[in-house]
Amino acid sequence: MSERMPGTGGPALNRLVTPFYEAAGRGLLVIQQCDDCGYHRHVPTDICYNCLSWKWHWDESLPQTGTVYSYSWVDRPMNEHINDGKVYNFAVVELDGITGNAVRLLTNVYDVEKDSLYVGLRVKAAFDPVAGKYASPGGYGPAGADIAATDVGPIALVVFEPLEGAAA
Numbered sequence: 001m002s003e004r005m006p007g008t009g010g011p012a013l014n015r016l017v018t019p020f021y022e023a024a025g026r027g028l029l030v031i032q033q034c035d036d037c038g039y040h041r042h043v044p045t046d047i048c049y050n051c052l053s054w055k056w057h058w059d060e061s062l063p064q065t066g067t068v069y070s071y072s073w074v075d076r077p078m079n080e081h082i083n084d085g086k087v088y089n090f091a092v093v094e095l096d097g098i099t100g101n102a103v104r105l106l107t108n109v110y111d112v113e114k115d116s117l118y119v120g121l122r123v124k125a126a127f128d129p130v131a132g133k134y135a136s137p138g139g140y141g142p143a144g145a146d147i148a149a150t151d152v153g154p155i156a157l158v159v160f161e162p163l164e165g166a167a168a
């Protein structure tokens with residue numbers, strides 16, 4: 001797997017998103033799922049957008065695969081610290097195995113070049129560990145107080161790589 005892009009920092013942690021990154025730290029992509037209607041949702045929220053239930057759990061049974069929905073290349077990083085000044089991409093990946101409306105993650109696709117990343121590319125989740133003592137920008141929004149990076153287990157970013165054998 002590719003190295004994590006240097007200089008991009010770590011995620012902002014709060015009580016809703018931290019388990020997502022901790023699961024990634026264990027090599028698993030999890031998505032919030034409503035206990036009552038079964039709909040998945042992301043980014044994490046307290047209440048189901050479909051049935052307004054407050055009951056939910058982390059679905060650990062997803063197939064860990066998806067399809068590139070959209071992407072963009074950054075040809076000129078804002079500074080030389082981001083990915084060592086080299087070209088990189090942002091991508092939106094639509095996940096497989098979702099109940100309810102599509103779940104799409106804003107992420108990066110690793111191990112691709114400009115001519116091998118395209119809308120419709122089949123990809124699998126990969127996990128890019130975040131150093132244990134990074135400077136978290138802190139939590140935000142209705143999820144409440146900041147969670148310091150030092151209060152959580154190993155975390156990782158969820159990125160994607162091409163599925164082996166994916167047709168071009």
Ligand SMILES: [Zn+2]
Pocket residue numbers: 034035036037038039048049050051052053
């Ligand atoms: Zn629901």
